[in-house]
Amino acid sequence: MTASGPGGAGGGGGAAGGSTMARLADMGFFRIIGLVVVLLLIAVVGTITAGDRFLAADNFQSILRQGTVVGIVAIGMTFVITGGGIDLSVGAVVALSSVWATTLATQEMAADTHWLLLVLAAIAVGAGAGLVNGILIAYGKIVAFIATLAMLVAARGLAEIISEKRTQIVSSSDLPGFYDFFNAKPLGIDMQIWLFAVVAVGVGVLLNRTTFGRRTFAVGGNPEAARLAGINVRRHTVLLYVLVGVCAGLAALILIAKTTTGSANHAELLELDAIAAVVIGGTLLAGGRGTITGTVLGVLIFNTLTNVFTLNNRPPSEQDVLKGAIIVAAVLLQQWLASRKSTT
Template identity: 40%
Template sequence: MGPFISKYGIVFVLLAMVIIMSFLSPSFLKTQNLLNIIRQISFIGIVGIGVTIVIITTGIDLSSGSVIALTSVMVASFAHPGDSLVISLLIGVGVGVACGAINGIISTKGKIPPFISTLGMMTAARGLALLYSDGRPIPNLSEPFMFLGRGVIAGIPVPIIIFALVGIVSHILLAKTKFGKYTYAIGGNVQAAKICGINVDRYLILIYVYAGLLSAIAGMLLTARVSVGQPSMGVSFELDAIAAAVIGGTSLAGGVGTIPGTIIGALIIGVLNNSLDLLGVSSYWQQILKGAIIVSAVLIDSRKNKKA
């Protein structure tokens, strides 16, 4: 019973929240409300998936929100009516990959802790976003681009579809490929991984590149959703992404974590925020409760590690 609860306890927490809210608010289980919850957490979920893979290696990525902002203004300036959608998307991908590569190279080749290297990127990328946009929003985006954030396919919002695709691809990557096996090996024991012949630096750089790419994807979807490039976009997204990963069972000690767990963690954050909104609870209390949940998740993880 113990291992079962340990493995699926987070799912029961989510189900309990849904059941309780279905009684407290008749609006909660309406299809439109549920779609809104998933659409709202899709952006955090995509970033959280990248952050999860980083944390599994005992790393951290604090730059996600700033990469979102830099991607937003860069893409928006190339996504006006008449501009090529493909070119604008490639620019967004390039921004994310470049930021992730810099994070990975500084951490591995520069031997600087990921906390410091990504903190530096968090500050620099936000500054670049403000410099590039002159601190102003970039409006007048094309309809094809805005479809990515506002469009609906077969009744399902496009951001949810992209979130699902990112989740499936990332789960396969982490659970079924050499990349995933090496990721867990690095997080479990980096010295043992080196002895086994794993090129640790190479894979860590690839992991940070992937995290940067997912932040860029979230940035493009958010920009399309709000129809404007914002240098202030993505503030505190890195914290919500880390929260989703930790709540979903990813261990800050490394070597433990799953993509489905992070998705459940993001859903718990989304259900919590939506529930408190429906119940008219102040946004200040929402922040306090979210902080309490994060601390509780880390305490539980710490006790598991001590027992192990």
């Protein structure tokens, strides 16, 4: 005979059902379903108001393509926020990476050796900026908001100094391999979309299926408990900021390929879009809980919304108001769910 709880077989079944529902809730299942529903509702509005223009395959690819830069940065930001931090400097780091990778010296070296040198330069700059942020926060005991705000100002300023406030052009004739790769369309899909998908899947596995991911949840949930459990909290914090820096460097490469330029003006206010997508996706700003799937859906929601507004010739100001309302609603929902969990 199967054992059951105090309430008998029926009670046991109810408990099992409740336990299953609780596990699904903890996994963020209902939150993800909610995001999918919101995305579908926006798609319905787009279909009704824009018809075939919205439903065109090229338009769907355009939505994905426009979301790749902020999406890759938002994926890195998910790790940082899950780990209890914040990074306001990612937009400026993207700009600095794009400028450093497109200096005349870097381009000449890449042309003489291999175009991958340009790629390594952008990623190295992003990782270096993340390393500085991480050290200042973890070892310098500077609040993440202040440290990354300082990096935002410094990185943008350094980008202006290096570029002399000029837009740096990357010639496709000098680096044909770079453009051939980033503008390729495997299976008819833009390479930048493939890169976004690879980063999302790879980092998703890192967060949910590895020791590094489990440590990130622990550090974000309770740093002191994580330290007592044997986790090197300071070193892990540094690695989180290096990770988002690498994502910023990769995003810079996509921007270079899109615009054929490196500029100190690239990615202005990108950090706000990235943080918004992360929050909409269900990652707690307080840390301890995060989801890459939710972040990707958050990016898609905002970009689909932008696409619908563009197709209907609506002013950006209306779109910004609606985005703000969505962000506030998402935070209020997080607080409500947290209060319900604390009372059960």
